[in-house]
Amino acid sequence: MWLRVDPRLSVPVYQQVVDGIKAAIASGLLRPGDRLPPVRELALELTINHNTVAKAYQELERERVIEVIRGRGTFVAARPSGRPPDYEERVKTLQDEMRRIWIEAYHLGLDADTVQEMFRAAAPGAKDAKEGTGDAVGRRGEIADEDA
Amino acid sequence: MWLRVDPRLSVPVYQQVVDGIKAAIASGLLRPGDRLPPVRELALELTINHNTVAKAYQELERERVIEVIRGRGTFVAARPSGRPPDYEERVKTLQDEMRRIWIEAYHLGLDADTVQEMFRAAAPGAKDAKEGTGDAVGRRGEIADEDA
DNA sequence: CGTTTGTACTATGCGTAGTGGTACACATAG
DNA sequence: CTATGTGTACCACTACGCATAGTACAAACG
Numbered sequence: 477m478w479l480r481v482d483p484r485l486s487v488p489v490y491q492q493v494v495d496g497i498k499a500a501i502a503s504g505l506l507r508p509g510d511r512l513p514p515v516r517e518l519a520l521e522l523t524i525n526h527n528t529v530a531k532a533y534q535e536l537e538r539e540r541v542i543e544v545i546r547g548r549g550t551f552v553a554a555r556p557s558g559r560p561p562d563y564e565e566r567v568k569t570l571q572d573e574m575r576r577i578w579i580e581a582y583h584l585g586l587d588a589d590t591v592q593e594m595f596r597a598a599a600p601g602a603k604d605a606k607e608g609t610g611d612a613v614g615r616r617g618e619i620a621d622e623d624a
Numbered sequence: 625m626w627l628r629v630d631p632r633l634s635v636p637v638y639q640q641v642v643d644g645i646k647a648a649i650a651s652g653l654l655r656p657g658d659r660l661p662p663v664r665e666l667a668l669e670l671t672i673n674h675n676t677v678a679k680a681y682q683e684l685e686r687e688r689v690i691e692v693i694r695g696r697g698t699f700v701a702a703r704p705s706g707r708p709p710d711y712e713e714r715v716k717t718l719q720d721e722m723r724r725i726w727i728e729a730y731h732l733g734l735d736a737d738t739v740q741e742m743f744r745a746a747a748p749g750a751k752d753a754k755e756g757t758g759d760a761v762g763r764r765g766e767i768a769d770e771d772a
Numbered sequence: 773c774g775t776t777t778g779t780a781c782t783a784t785g786c787g788t789a790g791t792g793g794t795a796c797a798c799a800t801a802g
Numbered sequence: 803c804t805a806t807g808t809g810t811a812c813c814a815c816t817a818c819g820c821a822t823a824g825t826a827c828a829a830a831c832g
Binding site for chain 1: 687723728734748
């Protein structure tokens with residue numbers, strides 16, 4: 477299974493589901509149009525409550541990451557479709573988290589270049605190549621899968 | 625005041641205090657040996673409970689960021705003194721957060737180069753110059769002028 | 773001694789996360 | 803039409819963390 481959750485972690489289980497699915501999409505494991513497991517089925521596999529899965533799906537739908545069709549199922553949405561809701565806010569949050577990382581790195585005594593390198597290495601592409609011209613984050617390789 | 629907290633935010637107040645003080649140190653606003661306000665005094669200024677401030681101070685002491693002397697006060701510790709406790713764990717957490725940022729950036733439709741640039745801009749040094757050889761994060765020379 | 777400081781403790785309120793169970797609304801297939 | 807599969811909406815309940823409030827204790831210092 478491409479998803480695992482751990483109730484002992486401090487991050488909420490439903491958030492782990494959200495993050496996991498987003499990661500699977502960003503890495504190309506899930507592609508636009510792919511169908512996600514039904515809430516009850518996924519709940520069974522993860523040994524959590526179906527309400528928890530539902531909460532995750534609702535958050536993902538709110539972020540336009542998936543599309544939900546009542547009675548049919550949930551599907552991976554067709555790409556970062558335009559500007560998701562709260563775009564500005566989320567970018568700001570991203571910047572805040574970046575600053576927080578730098579501060580944390582400082583208190584760990586990490587070298588600035590090391591931090592930069594760590595960040596590059598954390599990218600979904602996960603390669604040392606530079607090549608970085610203009611294509612979207614993740615899935616550098618077979619990026620030509622716009623809609624499905 | 626170099627510290628503000630907002631109880632409406634989802635991040636806990638005591639954590640905001642921790643982060644704020646760490647930021648103040650990383651930016652050079654607070655320097656090793658500087659004395660922090662007494663718990664009750666800071667609690668008054670921030671309009672929070674003294675227990676909350678105490679919790680923040682305890683966390684900061686656990687991370688070797690400050691030093692506490694009963695009856696005297698709390699002081700900024702003398703630099704990232706060697707390896708703080710949970711060093712390995714915290715580095716791993718840092719890497720997790722970096723991956724999370726990349727994933728979030730992907731779903732916001734951000735360009736990889738843009739993300740890299742955002743990250744560089746979020747550094748405590750906050751300049752566009754490169755110069756970044758080998759010195760620790762933040763406080764390169766004199767340049768620390770970030771708010772907190 | 774008394775003051776200043778951090779710490780410890782108890783009690784209380786509050787919000788969120790998670791579970792468990794049930795019921796409803798919609799889509800599709802027979 | 804019914805039956806099934808799907809997401810959704812409730813409800814009740816538990817557990818935990820955050821924060822407050824008040825009080826008391828412990829260590830340092832003059």
